[in-house]
Amino acid sequence: MLENLLKGKRGIITGALNSSSIAWKVAEKAHAAGATFTLSNAPIALRMGEIKSLAEQTNSEIIPADATNMDEIAALYQKSMDFLGGKIDFVLHSIGMSMNVRKNISYDSLNYDFWAKTLDISAMSLHKMLAVAKKLDAISEWGSVVTLSYIAAQRSYPFYNDMAEAKAMLESIVRSFGYHFAREKKIRINSISQSPTKTTAGSGIKGFSEFYEFADANSPLGNASADSCADFCLALFSDLTRMVTMQNLYHDGGYSTTGVSYEVMQKFLGQ
């Protein structure tokens, strides 16, 4: 049954940079589940070329688009509909970037030009992708849009820097646009709040490896992998979750509702 979970569905998958990317795993699994889709990333990321092997493996077309540019997003939808032969049933928004994080600038001395760019790339790009889709009527009824978030939208994580505001805004867009799209087009929009995951974006954060170990120890099921995140994305793209919308769904092995685990306590008890 799972092989046919997305049979006949057409999608757009953004953000596959290399084989560690969450979007890469989503593409592999969506292909195995019978979906057809296009792959998109910022032109500069595509220059690295790794995505070509994924496109070959999944019989998909690569369409460059900077997710902050409305014209490039419009071309992405148009070309995707031409290539796939109809409206889009699912969209994965798997995009994030902060120059403040990259340059290791601390939260109390953020560069505001960088911050504006962080919000544009990591949050407003979702709004732009939804607004363009609405204008072009590019997403089918009961279609599903999924984006990826992090718990720093709700709680303070000193190393997460200006990405915390970006994720808070992203989750707000999920609710706000989710309302309009549900009323008018029966389209679902949800965010998955994912465990720390060893990808290019994740590993760029200062102290990531140590925090990864902490989160793993403080999650009753351990950290959720990119692979299991991809499974969850497929469930949300599928018809099995038709009434789920406007939600921020934790996919974190129980981390978000754990105060402290025995494993973490033991480190302080000297055991």
Ligand SMILES: NC(=O)c1ccc[n+]([C@@H]2O[C@H](COP(=O)([O-])OP(=O)(O)OC[C@H]3O[C@@H](n4cnc5c(N)ncnc54)[C@H](O)[C@@H]3O)[C@@H](O)[C@H]2O)c1
């Ligand atoms: N890795 C983690 O620990 C973690 C945890 C929770 C949420 N997330 C989120 O998951 C999503 C995917 O990240 P990932 O961890 O797979 O890392 P990744 O680095 O593989 O993916 C990030 C992608 O964003 C793309 N991107 C950046 N600027 C862009 C632009 N202007 N236009 C289009 N694409 C652009 C990059 O090229 C890259 O492919 C991000 O939103 C990230 O914040 C990651």
